[in-house]
Amino acid sequence: MSETTGSLLQKIGSATDLHGVVRTMKAVAASSVTQYENAVRSLDDYYHTVQLGLSACFRDPAMRDIQTSLSLSDGGNVVAIVFGSDQGLVGQFNEVMAEYVLEEMSEIADKRSVWVVGERVGHRLQDSALESTAHFRLPGSIQAISPLIATVLSELEERRAAGELKEIYLFHNQPTGPATYTPVSQRLLPLDAAWSRELSAIAWPTNLPAQVLNGAQNTLPALVREYLFVSLFRACAESLASENASRLAAMQRAEKNIDGLLEEMTRSYHRLRKDNIDAELFDLIAGFESLKDG
Missing domain, CATH: 3.40.1380.10 (ATP synthase, F1 complex, gamma subunit)
Known part of the structure; x- marks a missing residue:
């Protein structure tokens, strides 16, 4: 099933919340x-x-x-x-x-x-x-x-x-x-x-x-x-x-993994959003051309 910008935003939000929990646990452990x-x-x-x-x-x-x-x-x-x-x-x-x-x-x-x-x-x-x-x-x-x-x-x-x-x-x-x-x-x-x-x-x-x-x-x-x-x-x-x-060591590894996951999901979100915008522009241009030819 392909990702949508909405589902990616939800995952990014969940990962960000988890990142905050991990940082807190890391501080408490230290x-x-x-x-x-x-x-x-x-x-x-x-x-x-x-x-x-x-x-x-x-x-x-x-x-x-x-x-x-x-x-x-x-x-x-x-x-x-x-x-x-x-x-x-x-x-x-x-x-x-x-x-x-x-x-x-x-x-x-x-x-x-x-x-x-x-x-x-x-x-x-x-x-x-x-x-x-x-x-x-x-x-x-x-x-x-x-x-x-x-x-x-x-x-x-x-x-x-x-x-x-x-x-x-x-x-x-x-x-x-x-x-x-x-x-x-x-x-x-x-x-x-x-x-x-x-x-x-x-x-x-x-x-x-x-x-x-x-x-x-x-x-x-x-x-x-x-x-x-x-x-x-x-x-x-x-x-x-x-x-x-x-x-503390486990939380440091988890934080590093979450950072990598957030970076990857953010890139995917921006790439998908750009693709959606490009598709909407192409549809708009195609519609305009159709109206002009008609």
């Missing part, structure tokens, strides 16, 4: 990337303070062998906490994360389960051999991250107390550029000897020896919980920054 990246940077000083506290604990020979309240069970599950997205228009964001989780967890022979943060990445994993045993909604703002992490930590403590946890791994996408990201992982628990040795090697900021107050039984578990909170908060913020970076 703003969100900056906010979440700033949130990650704001954690650096606090995270370093927690590391120094743990370093002071592990420097004290009397504290190195203390069993923290976060010890795990040898008969429990290996749990992967996976951050994805609840919304679409993010390119291959969830597919990349799902493939990475499956590859990394395939080498673990123990009982495995997945805690999913984000509905769409859960859909990507539901047909795999990994069983999803917990689902959490992804926060929609920076202010909503802390309540989510508190909920996850509470669930972890409940499962740990029931002897259901052996190891805990954390998976999320990490920004690597203005519109790029890469999947990363870390083992959260248990806290092994290599981890404590690494913390013990951190340079102390003063010449005075570190002192641990309030007793080792209280201080070390409290610092470990803060370490877990910061690690999960950072992972969530980095995942949200990566999600919005992926959405």
Whole structure:
């Protein structure tokens, strides 16, 4: 069916409206990337303070062998906490994360389960051999991250107390550029000897020896919980920054495609309008000639 100027104008109007929506989404994604990246940077000083506290604990020979309240069970599950997205228009964001989780967890022979943060990445994993045993909604703002992490930590403590946890791994996408990201992982628990040795090697900021107050039984578990909170908060913020970076890249591609489509339809409209005008002129001239000859 051939196009008419009216139908082309309608398509141009629809494409222009869509172009405005895409530009708005692109602006929102760019703003969100900056906010979440700033949130990650704001954690650096606090995270370093927690590391120094743990370093002071592990420097004290009397504290190195203390069993923290976060010890795990040898008969429990290996749990992967996976951050994805609840919304679409993010390119291959969830597919990349799902493939990475499956590859990394395939080498673990123990009982495995997945805690999913984000509905769409859960859909990507539901047909795999990994069983999803917990689902959490992804926060929609920076202010909503802390309540989510508190909920996850509470669930972890409940499962740990029931002897259901052996190891805990954390998976999320990490920004690597203005519109790029890469999947990363870390083992959260248990806290092994290599981890404590690494913390013990951190340079102390003063010449005075570190002192641990309030007793080792209280201080070390409290610092470990803060370490877990910061690690999960950072992972969530980095995942949200990566999600919005992926959405920004998708919107940039969509905007470019719409620009090309608008340009093509505008050319077609002007060409069709010119043809219609030419046809009307030819009809007018032909009619005039007929009248003149008659």
